[in-house]
Amino acid sequence: MAADTKVAVTSVLKVEKLTKHFGQVTALNAIDFEVAEGEILAVVGESGSGKSTLARTILRLLDASSGRILYRGKDLLGLTAAEMRATRRHIQMIFQDPYASLHPRRTVFELVSEPWRVHSSVAPRREWPQRVAALLEQVGLPQAYASLYPARLSGGERQRVAIARALALRPDLLILDEPVSALDVSIQAQVIKLLMTLQQEIGFTSIFISHDLALVRLIADKVIVMNRGRIVEQGPTQAIFANPRDDYTRLLLASSPELVGETATKEQEA
Ligand SMILES: Nc1ncnc2c1ncn2[C@@H]1O[C@H](COP(=O)(O)OP(=O)(O)OP(=O)(O)O)[C@@H](O)[C@H]1O
Numbered sequence: 719m720a721a722d723t724k725v726a727v728t729s730v731l732k733v734e735k736l737t738k739h740f741g742q743v744t745a746l747n748a749i750d751f752e753v754a755e756g757e758i759l760a761v762v763g764e765s766g767s768g769k770s771t772l773a774r775t776i777l778r779l780l781d782a783s784s785g786r787i788l789y790r791g792k793d794l795l796g797l798t799a800a801e802m803r804a805t806r807r808h809i810q811m812i813f814q815d816p817y818a819s820l821h822p823r824r825t826v827f828e829l830v831s832e833p834w835r836v837h838s839s840v841a842p843r844r845e846w847p848q849r850v851a852a853l854l855e856q857v858g859l860p861q862a863y864a865s866l867y868p869a870r871l872s873g874g875e876r877q878r879v880a881i882a883r884a885l886a887l888r889p890d891l892l893i894l895d896e897p898v899s900a901l902d903v904s905i906q907a908q909v910i911k912l913l914m915t916l917q918q919e920i921g922f923t924s925i926f927i928s929h930d931l932a933l934v935r936l937i938a939d940k941v942i943v944m945n946r947g948r949i950v951e952q953g954p955t956q957a958i959f960a961n962p963r964d965d966y967t968r969l970l971l972a973s974s975p976e977l978v979g980e981t982a983t984k985e986q987e988a
Contacts, residue, residue, distance in 0.1 A: 728790075744946075745771040769895070809893065877898070898933075910933065
């Protein structure tokens with residue numbers, strides 16, 4: 719995307735001076751960024767840099783200390799609980815661990831249809847079987863899985879259920895917090911491929927938190943680099959990887975084994 723066309727692009731999310739303290743720890747320090755329609759924005763940074771806190775604060779799973787979170791121009795921090803519940807329908811999150819994020823006593827059918835229980839205007843009950851079937855197909859799972867409990871599923875299959883559930887409300891913005899890092903390396907590529915296909919088909923905007931820089935380089939349009947609660951660098955993916963300006967970014971790139979030397983491949987990890 720050329721820089722001069724950027725002003726015409728609608729911003730789905732605009733975060734301004736977002737700050738979050740945990741006691742003495744400043745987990746987010748005046749974070750500013752913007753995600754445009756249809757973009758994949760990657761958030762990278764080492765463990766403890768504030769990536770998960772950023773995701774959870776945007777969704778108001780954590781209270782922000784200060785700042786603004788403008789979703790399509792409306793500040794989420796100014797919404798009442800009821801308004802936030804209604805808005806949350808449009809912003810869905812996929813978590814790292816599909817073992818922890820799916821209730822063990824719910825069948826796949828119950829898990830995927832649960833968002834419609836909360837947001838009842840989206841899908842009338844008589845449509846649930848047909849809609850669950852369509853979602854399972856979309857994420858590449860057999861129809862017969864609808865009656866199974868998560869314990870019967872592999873990690874990759876569970877993450878597909880979590881994706882189907884997130885898509886049930888046709889989200890506008892999807893926040894993915896390390897969505898494949900808990901999965902076997904051999905399964906990771908399949909789930910990423912599914913996410914990319916869905917993104918093209920459905921056209922949601924995403925914030926993709928990852929410490930896998932090789933993956934980020936492959937899929938992201940823009941990158942934010944975080945260090946100790948601050949954004950130390952942000953820009954188009956190509957520019958960040960080709961010409962990292964910040965010392966910390968250079969260090970991060972250099973410490974990523976897959977990226978040392980252009981010929982390195984993922985197979986070396988296996
Ligand atoms: N609930 C909490 N209470 C107190 N401190 C917290 C809490 N959650 C996070 N922190 C602190 O906030 C900082 C940012 O943590 P966060 O989990 O957001 O980092 P991260 O980049 O997502 O790390 P990781 O990649 O390991 O998930 C860390 O210093 C962490 O110890």
